[in-house]
Amino acid sequence: MTKSALITGVTGQDGAYLASHLLDKGYRVFGTYRRVSTPNFWRLQHLEVFDRVTLIPADLIDDASIAEAIRIAEPDELYHLAAQSFVGASFEQPIGAGDVTGLGVVRVLEAVRTISPRTRVYQASTSELYGDGGQEPQSEETPFRPSSPYAAAKLYGYSIVRIYREAYRLFACNGILFNHESPLRGLEFVTRKVSNAVAKIRHGLQSELVLGNLDAKRDWGYAPEYVEAMWAMLQLDHPEDMVIATNESHTVRELVNAAFSVAGLAPEKYVRTDPRFCRPLDVNYLQGDNSKARRLLGWTPKVTFDELVRIMVTADMERWDRCRRGEHFPWDAPNYPNEANIVTKSLRV
Ligand code: NAP
Ligand code: G4F
Numbered sequence: 001m002t003k004s005a006l007i008t009g010v011t012g013q014d015g016a017y018l019a020s021h022l023l024d025k026g027y028r029v030f031g032t033y034r035r036v037s038t039p040n041f042w043r044l045q046h047l048e049v050f051d052r053v054t055l056i057p058a059d060l061i062d063d064a065s066i067a068e069a070i071r072i073a074e075p076d077e078l079y080h081l082a083a084q085s086f087v088g089a090s091f092e093q094p095i096g097a098g099d100v101t102g103l104g105v106v107r108v109l110e111a112v113r114t115i116s117p118r119t120r121v122y123q124a125s126t127s128e129l130y131g132d133g134g135q136e137p138q139s140e141e142t143p144f145r146p147s148s149p150y151a152a153a154k155l156y157g158y159s160i161v162r163i164y165r166e167a168y169r170l171f172a173c174n175g176i177l178f179n180h181e182s183p184l185r186g187l188e189f190v191t192r193k194v195s196n197a198v199a200k201i202r203h204g205l206q207s208e209l210v211l212g213n214l215d216a217k218r219d220w221g222y223a224p225e226y227v228e229a230m231w232a233m234l235q236l237d238h239p240e241d242m243v244i245a246t247n248e249s250h251t252v253r254e255l256v257n258a259a260f261s262v263a264g265l266a267p268e269k270y271v272r273t274d275p276r277f278c279r280p281l282d283v284n285y286l287q288g289d290n291s292k293a294r295r296l297l298g299w300t301p302k303v304t305f306d307e308l309v310r311i312m313v314t315a316d317m318e319r320w321d322r323c324r325r326g327e328h329f330p331w332d333a334p335n336y337p338n339e340a341n342i343v344t345k346s347l348r349v
Helices: 013-024 044-045 064-071 088-094 092-113 149-168 190-202 223-235 250-263 293-295 307-323
Strands: 004-006 028-033 054-057 077-080 118-127 171-179 209-211 242-244 271-273
Touching: 004 013, 004 064, 013 028, 013 044, 013 223, 028 064, 054 064, 064 092, 077 092, 088 092, 088 149, 092 118, 118 149, 149 171, 171 190, 190 209, 190 242, 190 250, 190 307, 209 250, 223 242, 223 293, 242 293, 250 307
Parallel strands: 004 028, 004 077, 028 054, 077 118, 118 171, 171 242, 209 271
Antiparallel strands: none
């Protein structure tokens, strides 16, 4: 029988790749989206799955809309990916972060518990839970010490998943995913900010790239591989929380150097730092230990750091090339506001 899956946040990076992955596996795929004034389906369109996903309007601050989505989809599997996912923005809107990214999880779980307790639930937990201060690679045993309103909200989500699993015997699990990137990444995140800037500089459309903390280290992987792990976690006999990571860590500076080198450019001519892009608190070192995922899922990352950077820079160079030739495609870059025109209280001007 055809299985059905409900993806909250199907318009995001992971939602789009997961929808594509599940469709390839023969699932009927439902996805929630927000009713916004401008359509936001470019990722689904890019992956050519837009017409194959059944869309359901829902917002994480509206319990009734979540319940309705579950009633409509009657999902065998629910992937809860929707969140306000940009850490920097959680310092600007800390209450919204708690409501959407934290309480949103219990709204989903309550709807599952009361309407469809057989549904298996995947929660998009994060390496941000570990916070700042550690120096060792992080595993499922490493203590959490969140360093942002986003991470605090995600810790609530992580905890409530475990509580519902134990109290109500729901099949609910946390994927503790380290950073994963792709050409479908939002432009506010550092990898895509860099790849897009390199592409624009190469085409003579931008003259400099202004960044914040270049010393922060991240364990960056390739998003399409990470959604495969999400699916695999829901196929286990028992729900397990699990780290998904590459086990390699690189600084933002290394990312910048690798990206400029793909375009044959010298970063020192274009890159400068400005404290306005530094966070009130940052996480300086993230490096995962994926042993459990290797053992239980047989999952291993394949795309290397250098390959990831090349994929992203090449994709952005091609996009800007097409744009300059007059082609109109619903990709995101032209629609983003110029960061220089945004002022918020979290930015140290
Ligand atoms: P993303 O591209 O920012 O997508 C987030 C999705 O959530 C979008 O579809 C967005 O809708 C939706 N959303 C935001 N606020 C909502 C609300 N109030 N109600 C309903 N939907 C809402 O994020 P991603 O990179 O795909 O990440 C997916 C999930 O994994 C997130 O929970 C994130 O925190 C978590 N995570 C990501 C990473 C990573 O490195 N990518 C690592 C660990 C964990 P709009 O399109 O309308 O904005
Ligand atoms: O790309 P980022 O904004 O990602 P961050 O904060 O690591 O969060 C992402 O990964 C998490 C998993 O660990 C997810 F849970 C979360 O949803 C999101 O997907 O920043 C990465 C690092 C930070 O240390 C930041 O301070 O890059 C540093 N950075 C330096 N200059 C910058 C910039 N980050 C951004 N966004 N913009 C800059 O100009």
